[in-house]
Amino acid sequence: MRSSFLALPVLMAMAVPLQAADVPITPQHQGMAAHGHGAMVSPDSRELVAFPLEMRAQQLRNMRDHMEALDGILTELGEANYDAAARIATDRLGLDSPSAAACKPKLPGAAPAKGSMDEMMDLYMPEGMRSIGLAMHTAASKFAAVVRDTAKSGDTRAAYAALGQVTHNCAACHSAYRLQ
Ligand code: HEC
Incomplete structure (x- = not known):
């Protein structure tokens, strides 16, 4: 009982980054995210x-x-x-x-x-x-x-x-x- 109570904040802390990554990804975001990996070019503003x-x-x-x-x-x-x-x-x-x-x-x-x-x-x-x-x-x-x-x-x-x-x-x- 005591140990699961302690584990709750830990689980919540772990969930935060997952939630942050869960924002809707627009085409612009995709470009920016992929740019770092060199997989895709960023959106073309020319x-x-x-x-x-x-x-x-x-x-x-x-x-x-x-x-x-x-x-x-x-x-x-x-x-x-x-x-x-x-x-x-x-x-x-x-x-x-x-x-x-x-x-x-x-x-x-x-x-x-x-x-x-x-x-x-x-x-x-x-x-x-x-x-x-x-x-x-x-x-x-x-x-x-x-x-x-x-x-x-x-x-x-x-x-x-x-x-x-x-x-x-x-x-x-x-x-x-x-x-x-
Ligand atoms: C006034 C505008 C302008 C100037 C000045 C200019 N370019 Fe370009 N150039 C373009 C455009 C527009 C494209 C097409 C780019 C695209 O669609 O991605 C291009 C494409 C190119 C390409 C690719 C050709 C191909 O077959 O795909 C080369 C090489 C190039 N330019 C070299 C140069 C060099 C070297 C200079 C300077 C001495 C120069 N350009 C000056 C506008 C210009």
């Missing part, structure tokens, strides 16, 4: 940009080219080929590269050609995404100018800092937007 299929494929092709360009730039920097790094940045990432067309502000009243990829981008790309894109292309052109000077000055730190401004915008856009 804005979904509903590009038509063809345009999504084009955007992702551009993206893979951006990655290759970045890879090429770092390889050239590692071999102290500063002019070659500048050329890649100008041709494939800079403001005058083909991929920058959709991010550049249009002249007032200038309508993009009907049915062109530019027109589609105009219709579907959120303004915030476009401005991050423009910032990335601008930073790439600036990097090209800085890294050209590196050949003379030997100041590689300035080149890496300028390249960091490029990747900073890659990362900013990726954490805010998704296509699928």
